[in-house]
Amino acid sequence: MKITTTISRILVGVLFIFSGFIKANDAVGFSYKLVEYFEVFNTHFFIPIALPLAMFICIFEIVLGFTLLLGARVKLTLWLLLLMIVFFTFLTFYSAYFQKVLSCGCFGDAIPLTPWQSFTKDLVLLVLIIVLFIGKQYINPIVGPKFENFLLVIIIIASTIFPIYTYNFLPVIDFRPYAIGKNIPEQTKGIPDEVKFFYTLKDKKTGESIEVDKWPENWDQKYDYVTNRTDVTKKGVEAKVKDFTITNLDGSDYTQDIIEYPNYNFLLICYDLEKAEKDVFGKINDFAALCKQDSVPFIILTSSPKETIEVFKQEVKTNIEFYNTDGTVLKTMIRSNPGLMMLKGGTVIDMWHYHSLPAFNDVKEKYFKK
Numbered sequence: 001m002k003i004t005t006t007i008s009r010i011l012v013g014v015l016f017i018f019s020g021f022i023k024a025n026d027a028v029g030f031s032y033k034l035v036e037y038f039e040v041f042n043t044h045f046f047i048p049i050a051l052p053l054a055m056f057i058c059i060f061e062i063v064l065g066f067t068l069l070l071g072a073r074v075k076l077t078l079w080l081l082l083l084m085i086v087f088f089t090f091l092t093f094y095s096a097y098f099q100k101v102l103s104c105g106c107f108g109d110a111i112p113l114t115p116w117q118s119f120t121k122d123l124v125l126l127v128l129i130i131v132l133f134i135g136k137q138y139i140n141p142i143v144g145p146k147f148e149n150f151l152l153v154i155i156i157i158a159s160t161i162f163p164i165y166t167y168n169f170l171p172v173i174d175f176r177p178y179a180i181g182k183n184i185p186e187q188t189k190g191i192p193d194e195v196k197f198f199y200t201l202k203d204k205k206t207g208e209s210i211e212v213d214k215w216p217e218n219w220d221q222k223y224d225y226v227t228n229r230t231d232v233t234k235k236g237v238e239a240k241v242k243d244f245t246i247t248n249l250d251g252s253d254y255t256q257d258i259i260e261y262p263n264y265n266f267l268l269i270c271y272d273l274e275k276a277e278k279d280v281f282g283k284i285n286d287f288a289a290l291c292k293q294d295s296v297p298f299i300i301l302t303s304s305p306k307e308t309i310e311v312f313k314q315e316v317k318t319n320i321e322f323y324n325t326d327g328t329v330l331k332t333m334i335r336s337n338p339g340l341m342m343l344k345g346g347t348v349i350d351m352w353h354y355h356s357l358p359a360f361n362d363v364k365e366k367y368f369k370k
Contacts, residue, residue: 349367
C-alpha cells in the first residue's frame, strides 16, 4: 500500500502542478472557458469575476500539487483535492453527456481534450485521490516545518506572480495556432479524410445483392443499383484555424489580401472596442502614422459593428482603417485588447500586449533592416 500511495501521490501532485501551470500561462484563455461554463449553467453573475477566478483556480491547483508532494498539511490537502476533483468530475460528465462545452480547458491549448477524455481523466484522478485517503498514513513531510513553511510562501508568491505576469505581457509559452512563427494560411488548411466507396447492387435475375468497391463492367445490364456507403480508411486532420475571415465594413472579403501580404504588415486586434484599453491609442496612432510613411500596412481588426467603430474612432482620434473578424477568432489570436501582431507573408513574426507596445523605430531596426 505504501508504494501505491507514493505513486498516486506523485501522479496527482505532478498533474495538478502541470494543469495549474498550463492554465496560469494563459489565464485569459482559461477565463474565456469559465465564461462558457457560466453561460451553460446560467450563472452569468460570475462572468465579471471570470479572470480573477481563473487565476485563483490556477494558483490553487499549483499550491495543492506542491503541498501534496511536500507532504504538508496532509489532511487539509487531501480534502481540498477530493472536493475539487468531485466538482470537476461532475462538470466534465455534464459537459460530455449533454455536449455543452466541447473542450474543458483543463490543459489549455497545450493538450486539447474532448469532453469524454476530460471526464475519464477526472475519474482516474478521483480513484488516485481515494487511494491517497486510504494510505494517508504513508504521506509524510519530506522537509522540516520551518523549511516547509518557507517553501510554501515561495510557491504561493511565485504561483501568484506568474498568471499576473502572463495576463499583462502575454503567455510565456504559446500553444495557439497564431503563435509567433506560425503561418496563418497554413493553419487554415486541414487534411481531408481518406475514404473508400462501396456500392450495393442487386442481380436482376436472382435478386441476390452484392457489395463492390468498383463498378463491374457493364454493370447496369446485370444489376440494379441499391445503395452505397463510405468508409473512412484514414482519418484526416482538422484545420487548426477555422472560420477566419477579414471583411471591410461593407462586407467585402479581404482575408487573402491581408494574411498573404508578402511583406511586413501589422494587425491591431481589438476583439471588443467597448472593452478595449483606450489610453494606449496615442502611441498606437503614432505607430500607425510612421507605418504609413514607410508604406507598411497597418489595420485594426474588430468584431464590433460599424456604429461602434465610428464612435470609437472619434473617442481615440484615429483614422486607422477598420476591418471585421469574428470575436472568438480575435480573442484566440492574441490575449490582449488591443494587441499588436506583425505578419510577413502570413507568418506571425512578433506580437505585443498593449502594456509592452514597441516604438516603430525599434521594430524597424530589429526587423526591416535585415
